[in-house]
Amino acid sequence: xxxxxxxxxxxxxxxxxxxxxxxxxxxxxxxxxxxxxxxxxxxxxxxxxxxxxxxxxxxxxxxxxxxxxxxxxxxxxxxxxxxxxxxxxxxxxxxxxxxxxxxxxxxxxxxxxxxxxxxxxxxxxxxxxxxxxxxxxxxxxxxxxxxxxxxxxxxxxxxxxxxxxxxxxxxxxxxxxxxxxxxxxxxxxxxxxxxxxxxxxxxxxxxxxxxxxxxxxxxxxxxxxxxxxxxxxxxxxxxxxxxxxxxxxxxxxxxxxxxxxxxxxxxxxxxxxxxxxxxxxxxxxxxxxxxxxxxxxxxxxxxxxxxxxxxxxxxxxxxxxxxxxxxxxxxxxxxxxxxxxx
Amino acid sequence: xxxxxxxxxxxxxxxxxxxxxxxxxxxxxxxxxxxxxxxxxxxxxxxxxxxxxxxxxxxxxxxxxxxxxxxxxxxxxxxxxxxxxxxxxxxxxxxxxxxxxxxxxxxxxxxxxxxxxxxxxxxxxxxxxxxxxxxxxxxxxxxxxxxxxxxxxxxxxxxxxxxxxxxxxxxxxxxxxxxxxxxxxxxxxxxxxxxxxxxxxxxxxxxxxxxxxxxxxxxxxxxxxxxxxxxxxxxxxxxxxxxxxxxxxxxxxxxxxxxxxxxxxxxxxxxxxxxxxxxxxxxxxxxxxxxxxxxxxxxxxxxxxxxxxxxxxxxxxxxxxxxxxxxxxxxxxxxxxxxxxx
DNA sequence: TGCTAAATTTTCCGCGCGTAAAAATAATAT
DNA sequence: ATATTATTTTTACGCGCGGAAAATTTAGCA
Numbered sequence: 001x002x003x004x005x006x007x008x009x010x011x012x013x014x015x016x017x018x019x020x021x022x023x024x025x026x027x028x029x030x031x032x033x034x035x036x037x038x039x040x041x042x043x044x045x046x047x048x049x050x051x052x053x054x055x056x057x058x059x060x061x062x063x064x065x066x067x068x069x070x071x072x073x074x075x076x077x078x079x080x081x082x083x084x085x086x087x088x089x090x091x092x093x094x095x096x097x098x099x100x101x102x103x104x105x106x107x108x109x110x111x112x113x114x115x116x117x118x119x120x121x122x123x124x125x126x127x128x129x130x131x132x133x134x135x136x137x138x139x140x141x142x143x144x145x146x147x148x149x150x151x152x153x154x155x156x157x158x159x160x161x162x163x164x165x166x167x168x169x170x171x172x173x174x175x176x177x178x179x180x181x182x183x184x185x186x187x188x189x190x191x192x193x194x195x196x197x198x199x200x201x202x203x204x205x206x207x208x209x210x211x212x213x214x215x216x217x218x219x220x221x222x223x224x225x226x227x228x229x230x231x232x233x234x235x236x237x238x239x240x241x242x243x244x245x246x247x248x249x250x251x252x253x254x255x256x257x258x259x260x261x262x263x264x265x266x267x268x269x270x271x272x273x274x275x276x277x278x279x280x281x282x283x284x285x286x287x288x289x290x291x292x293x294x295x296x297x298x299x300x301x302x303x304x305x306x307x308x309x310x311x312x313x314x315x316x317x318x319x320x321x322x323x324x325x326x327x328x329x330x331x332x333x334x335x336x337x338x339x340x341x342x
Numbered sequence: 343x344x345x346x347x348x349x350x351x352x353x354x355x356x357x358x359x360x361x362x363x364x365x366x367x368x369x370x371x372x373x374x375x376x377x378x379x380x381x382x383x384x385x386x387x388x389x390x391x392x393x394x395x396x397x398x399x400x401x402x403x404x405x406x407x408x409x410x411x412x413x414x415x416x417x418x419x420x421x422x423x424x425x426x427x428x429x430x431x432x433x434x435x436x437x438x439x440x441x442x443x444x445x446x447x448x449x450x451x452x453x454x455x456x457x458x459x460x461x462x463x464x465x466x467x468x469x470x471x472x473x474x475x476x477x478x479x480x481x482x483x484x485x486x487x488x489x490x491x492x493x494x495x496x497x498x499x500x501x502x503x504x505x506x507x508x509x510x511x512x513x514x515x516x517x518x519x520x521x522x523x524x525x526x527x528x529x530x531x532x533x534x535x536x537x538x539x540x541x542x543x544x545x546x547x548x549x550x551x552x553x554x555x556x557x558x559x560x561x562x563x564x565x566x567x568x569x570x571x572x573x574x575x576x577x578x579x580x581x582x583x584x585x586x587x588x589x590x591x592x593x594x595x596x597x598x599x600x601x602x603x604x605x606x607x608x609x610x611x612x613x614x615x616x617x618x619x620x621x622x623x624x625x626x627x628x629x630x631x632x633x634x635x636x637x638x639x640x641x642x643x644x645x646x647x648x649x650x651x652x653x654x655x656x657x658x659x660x661x662x663x664x665x666x667x668x669x670x671x672x673x674x675x676x677x678x679x680x681x682x683x684x
Numbered sequence: 685t686g687c688t689a690a691a692t693t694t695t696c697c698g699c700g701c702g703t704a705a706a707a708a709t710a711a712t713a714t
Numbered sequence: 715a716t717a718t719t720a721t722t723t724t725t726a727c728g729c730g731c732g733g734a735a736a737a738t739t740t741a742g743c744a
Contacts, residue, residue, distance in 0.1 A: 008700055019723050024702065034711090034721060054460045056700035059397035059729055075422035075629065084417060084445060096457075098440060103426060115438075118396045227633045257633050264635035287417065291569045291599050293606035293635040350730055361693050366732065376691060376741085398730035401699055 006050040016044030027052050058120070067097045067314070068116040068124040068145075070109070072152070072193075073224045074101035076254070077287040078301075079127065082151065085307035086125055093315055095122065104224035106132050113141045123314045126158065127151045130193025146317040150310050152193040153329075159317050160328040162310040166195055169299045169334030170202035170249075171209075173281055176336055177247050178210050180272075181279060185215040185244050187237075187259060188251040189229045190222060199251050199283065215244040230258020231265075238266050247279040247342065253289050253298055256282030260292055260341070270294060271340050279342035283334075295339035305332050348392040358386030369394050400462070409437045409656070410458040410466040410487075412451070414494070414535075415566045416443035418596070419629040420643075421469060424493065427649035428467055435657055437464065446566035448474050455483045465656045468500065469493045472535025488659040492652050494535040495671075501659050502670040504652040508537055511641045511676030512544035512591075515623055517552065518678055519589050522614075523621060525554040527586050529579075529601060530593040531563050531571045538593055541625065545591060557586040572600020573607075580608050589621040589684065595631050595640055598624035602634055602683070612636060613682050621684035625676075637681035647674050 006012045013020040018037055026033050026041050033041070044050075058064045067090045071079040083099050090097035098119070102109040109129055116124060123146040128138060130152040141147065142158050149158040177184045186203045188196060200216060207214035219233025230250065237243055250256035260270055260280055269276040271294040282289060285300030309330055348354045355362040360379055368375050368383050375383070386392075400406045409432045413421040425441050432439035440461070444451040451471055458466060465488040470480060472494040483489065484500050491500040519526045528545045530538060542558060549556035561575025572592065579585055592598035602612055602622055611618040613636040624631060627642035651672055 010700080020701085021703080021724090022722060025722095028702085037722080051456075051460050053401065053700050054462075055397040055401035056729095057702080059395065059401060059731090060700085060702040062702085074416060075419050075426060077417050077419060080417035080422060084443065101426065114393070118393050120396075227630070231633060257630075261633040261635060261637065288569065288599070288630060291573060291603040293603060295603065352730080362731085363694085363733080364692060367692095370732085379692080395730050398699095399732080401701090402730085402732040404732085 006048050009050075009052055012044065012048060012050040015048060016041050024052075027057075063122050063318075064120050065095050066119050066121040067095045068112075068119065068121045068126075069097050069099040070102065070112055070116070070124065070126045070128070071099070072102045072109075072127055072129045073104050074099070075103075076224065076226075078253075078284055079151075081287060081303055082127065082307060085303050086150075086311055089307055089311040093311065102129055104129065104132075106134055110134050110137050113137060117141065117144065121145060122318045123147065125150055125310055125314060128154055128193075130154070130195070131191060146314065146322050148310050148314045148317070150306065152195060154194075156327065158327065159322045160310075160313045160330070162306055162313060162330045163332070164195070164301050164306075164334055165331035166198040166334075167202045167205075168331075169283065170199050171206035172334065172336050173249060173283070173299055174203060174206040175210065176338075177249060177279070177281060177342060178207075178212065181342075182245050182247045183207060183210070183212040184247040184249040184279075184281065185217055186251070187217050187219070187230075187234075187248050187255065189219055189226065189233065189255060192224070196251050203249060217242060217244075226252065226254035227258035227261070230255035231261045232258075234259035234262030235265065238262060238268065246277060247281075249281045249283075251283065253282035253284045253286035253296060256280055256296055256298070256341075257286070257288065257292055260296070264293075272342060273340075281342040285337055289337075290339070292341070294341045297339045297342040298337050299334040300337045301334055302332055348390050351392075351394055354386065354390060354392040357390055358383050366394075369399075405464050405660075406462050407437050408461050408463040409439045410461065410463045410468075411439050411441040412444065412454055412458070412466065412468045412470070413441070414444045414451075414469055414471045415446050416441070417445075418566065418568075420595075420626055421493075423629060423645055424469065424649060427645050428492075428653055431649055431653040435653065444471055446471065446474075448476055452476050452479050455479060459483065459486065463487060464660045465489065467492055467652055467656060470496055470535075472496070472537070473533060488656065488664050490652050490656045490659070492648065494537060496536075498669065500669065501664045502652075502655045502672070504648055504655060504672045505674070506537070506643050506648075506676055507673035508540040509544045509547075510673070511625065512541050513548035513551075514676065514678050515591060515625065515641055516545060516548040518680075519591060519621070519623060519684060520552050520554065523684075524587050524589045525549060525552070526589040526591040526621075526623065527557040527559055528593070529559050529561070529572075529576075529590050529597065531561055531568065531575065531597060534566070541593055559584060559586075568594065568596035569600040569603070572597035573603045574600075576601035576604030577607065580604060580610065588619060589623075591623045591625075593625065595624035595626045595628035595638060598622055598638055598640070598683075599628070599630065599634055602638070606635075614684060615682075623684040627679055631679075632681070634683070636683045639681045639684040640679050641676040642679045643676055644674055 013023045071083050087097045100112040125148050127150040147158045149161040151163050153161050191197050204214040221229030263270050268278050270278045270280050282296050282298040285298045289296035289298050352362050355365045413425050429439045442454040467490050469492040489500045491503040493505050495503050533539050546556040563571030605612050610620050612620045612622050624638050624640040627640045631638035631640050
């Protein structure tokens with residue numbers, strides 16, 4: 001950690017007493033050089049703290065070690081968490097992840113894909129906006145860069161899809177709610193991605209399977225301020241007496257949080273105790289759901305499984321190339337998290 | 343959008359009928375070339391969709407157009423929001439922001455600074471961990487790269503600091519609480535950054551100024567899972583009857599959210615209506631605070647002002663260099679947001 | 685039309701490193 | 715010790731672009 005600054009690999013090679021190509025080889029894969037030379041390099045590395053110029057390296061490598069991570073909205077703690085765990089795994093695998101948030105806008109998503117293209121990444125993990133995405137542009141991108149879709153599916157795009165099996169998770173919740181009380185109605189907003197549609201379908205299916213009449217309540221609203229949509233819509237629904245059941249299954253946790261705020265505002269007690277008149281359940285196990293009042297009963301997605309699965313899948317594509325066959329889809333199960341709201 | 347692929351600027355220059363150096367000039371500043379040639383380039387740009395190689399550009403430019411943005415914990419919506427608005431402003435100013443999250447760990451923060459150094463950014467906007475930060479390393483970094491500290495101060499480091507004036511905001515809240523009910527006690531966790539210390543001091547000062555006896559309750563806990571710390575600590579405080587006042591001012595919103603969950607758990611009604619026995623206030627106007635039950639009375643930080651201010655300050659440093667005088671500190675005022683929890 | 689200033693073209697070098705091929709050296713086996 | 719194989723060194727080229735200097739063209743103006 002001492003000595004003067006090293007300007008480039010040439011100088012560093014001189015200091016370590018090894019030739020530059022060998023040093024270059026070392027940085028590409030430390031195990032590819034003999035142990036004795038590795039030690040000499042690492043010794044110099046401690047004395048001089050040299051790092052190869054990022055841009056020169058990436059310009060010359062056939063394929064960079066960059067991984068792009070794109071989430072639709074990073075201010076949503078769910079995606080922040082997904083991004084965080086995925087980042088970690090990429091670093092552990094020796095790659096350099098760069099995370100981008102589309103901030104809920106198609107323009108940003110397209111812009112990000114173009115930026116990513118110019119980064120020539122080895123691969124990309126893309127949680128797309130979903131319905132709002134520019135299918136053509138995403139498709140073109142996927143043809144050039146190995147891309148794994150995460151969370152939100154766009155039918156047929158990308159080399160693989162990793163997500164949650166809504167047709168497993170939603171029935172799990174519906175059955176629980178029916179078993180423990182009044183069959184739920186389904187509270188949703190205009191779908192931003194395919195998950196929302198699948199959840200509605202899954203709700204309807206499982207209600208019918210159980211011999212109940214499904215009832216879907218859709219409220220207006222757009223953008224990614226889901227809590228606000230749930231709150232505003234919730235107030236309207238409550239005030240108009242549109243609620244057909246005293247159990248409400250919300251399309252996702254953030255919507256449920258907004259709905260709970262609306263119920264509170266109207267003096268309606270939510271929960272499973274005797275003094276409560278409304279049960280509310282969500283979906284996703286949003287990080288804040290533990291701390292709502294009452295705590296939110298929901299379906300948890302396995303962050304670890306999703307991030308590990310998606311990164312491993314991508315690594316395979318990077319190493320072995322993208323197989324030409326049909327897209328590989330991996331759907332994980334959700335788990336019921338029973339708390340006190342339903 | 344048609345035609346074959348362009349391999350480099352040379353080829354693109356040929357297609358547009360302009361020389362390569364002129365094209366290069368255009369990409370550095372479109373207004374620096376004559377209008378007629380600009381049009382020729384932009385016409386070709388539409389036909390061929392060419393972008394200069396990112397790595398070659400950055401390798402050769404004296405200074406890159408990159409801006410580093412570092413937040414301590416991006417899964418905290420407060421910082422996600424700060425990062426988002428700052429990103430936007432950087433892009434609008436013609437720079438390429440890269441956002442990193444330290445995820446609450448010093449090791450990550452140091453790692454990020456090293457990564458940033460190798461990116462040779464034009465400047466960095468750093469919201470440091472605070473107390474946990476490696477002062478030496480941050481200091482060394484700030485000497486090499488124009489750095490503006492945001493939100494959390496590290497005394498004397500960086501070229502400027504942009505944040506909130508806790509000695510304005512906290513008294514605002516204390517005075518409001520005293521005016522409308524019982525003087526508050528102060529609920530805090532082990533301080534993660536200087537703001538926490540300043541808020542405690544400001545609370546004590548303003549209580550004494552108003553002739554009340556300050557009372558600080560500190561609960562244990564570490565890490566960035568503030569809600570959990572507030573919840574766990576809140577339960578303990580409530581169960582042990584440690585609360586000296588029926589008004590609680592929490593050091594930040596996330597802590598308040600946890601505390602509210604604890605109060606709910608113990609059947610204590612929170613709010614300002616007659617049937618309530620506890621008032622809880624927070625600080626920061628966390629995006630989620632509107633939707634707590636009851637909605638959280640808090641102090642709002644002006645995201646726009648902070649992000650605009652910090653980016654503009656940094657741009658000045660990038661253009662004119664960092665002045666040698668004392669560090670410039672800008673403190674914005676917080677605003678009282680009255681909701682229904684206090 | 686001629687003049688001047690501005691813009692562009694030509695030509696060239698360099699950035700720091702990946703990578704390839706041939707030559708030299710070191711480690712291992714026989 | 716000699717043959718064999720694994721590593722390293724030497725040498726050299728190229729990546730795509732920024733930037734400088736000189737030569738040339740163009741635009742603006744009297």
